Amino acid sequence: MASEEWREDETPEDRDFRVLMEYAHGFMVSQVVFSACDLGVFDVIAASGTADVGAIARATGSSPCHTRLLLEACVELGMLRVGPDGTFANTRLASSLLVAGSPRCQRHMMLYLAGTPYRCWGQLGRAVREGRSQYGRAVGVDTEEPFAAIYRSEPERLLFMRALQETWSVCGGHVLTAFDLSPFRVVCDVGGGSGALACELARLYPGSDVTVFDTPEVIAAAQAPPFQSPGIEPVVHFLGGDFFRSRLPAADLYILARVLHDWTDEACAGLLGRISMAGGAGTALLLVEALMPPEGDPAGPVRLPALLLSLNMAVQTRGRERTEAEYQALTAGAGFSHFRVVRTRGPYATMLAWK
Template structure:
């Protein structure tokens, strides 16, 4: 997801989020969600992304062995809708910040979607809902390695034995020299946040350090790849 660039600060060697938005880059969603209008715009853009590419990443692996799924940072619930459509036996909890959950209920999720629930919280500090599978879709690229490691360790602790985590990201080639779209995403992350796009090997290392094993990676016909790891 590309964010509005603001002041880039080229030549200073660091992002300019504080100057542009008045909050440090580690609080980037404070700026993105600073008004209901901007929150709706951002969530709607992700809704469009997952309505087009969600089924590809969710079908990269057979997720039917995971009946209880938690989409961390699930926003509008677009990926959750794709998940329950592909896997009729699953239920999905969308976990996100309170303001995001409220906007999702007001504008994106209907009461008829009975196999999709919502849960408010901050995945860096609040208890995570119990699940067989946790989805982190376009989440880890927002953060530096140490924050990713902290989040993955929390997911591992909450995960049931035999459960897993599905990481969905735009993947760099092993040498980091492509694809061009992913390099541009990574440049955008560098300019605005402390995160970056990564290679499959870098995600494998982060997942292994958190305790996950049996790490499998698949590219899809779309922009995003899928990485499944088991506890």
């Protein structure tokens, strides 16, 4: 995003031009990050602490001349630093978030963003004009069903699951400690994917009994490596089904993390109604979503990120990001008359609704 600061001697017209070019070139910054991850640049450097251009080019099977350009761009973006001897080292950002195997690693998220979302964003204008997702043109799967396109092959399903799992290594603790969840013993994470958030909940609340509910294909993958280690009993249960049709397990607390934003209001109301029925009188609901600022809110720091996430939903799903008031209305419609929200550190808010 363009720097808001005025530069010395910059005229308003010069600033306009600079800002416009920074916006227009934003996709190049994304591609530097994605390509460096895909080539394994940060992993090669991590293996030896520092490495020169020749060694990195050899290890990644790349052109030395173009590798130098990529590495220098990574330096400018704060992902690498260059030493007095001309060798490159990972910065804290890269060591923590981009080196494979680091506990907070987001590498699969970068690889996923480089594929399906990047290609869908290439069709943004058409998505806006037609008011629907663009999977046919973007990834060659002619469907408006988000998960038919995202899960178009076994490797793509696995990549999506690994990408989403990585978020919770950074944000899981924030969203699960926003409220004290210890009163809820039986918990069901509906659309829980690989189970990363559910496992974090089981770790934070040792008395809980947690089930991950997702499609049968996702559940089968979630019970195998790399999500589970052979011979080690998972700390959560897994159940496969269709949350719009199958019977949902009874629970004291249902979690819906990054699920409602995929769907229309009508589909959300249907899903919330089914959860309300399955849980009975005393049940509660924990929603984890990026919140849109309230209608008419003056432009603030979170407004653009929320709008971009909502446009991402437009190019990829049938849903959108919503305001706190919209989530409150949706949950109230399903019989959850109480509602509280906590904005956590990071991009997500946690909302607790109860009857």
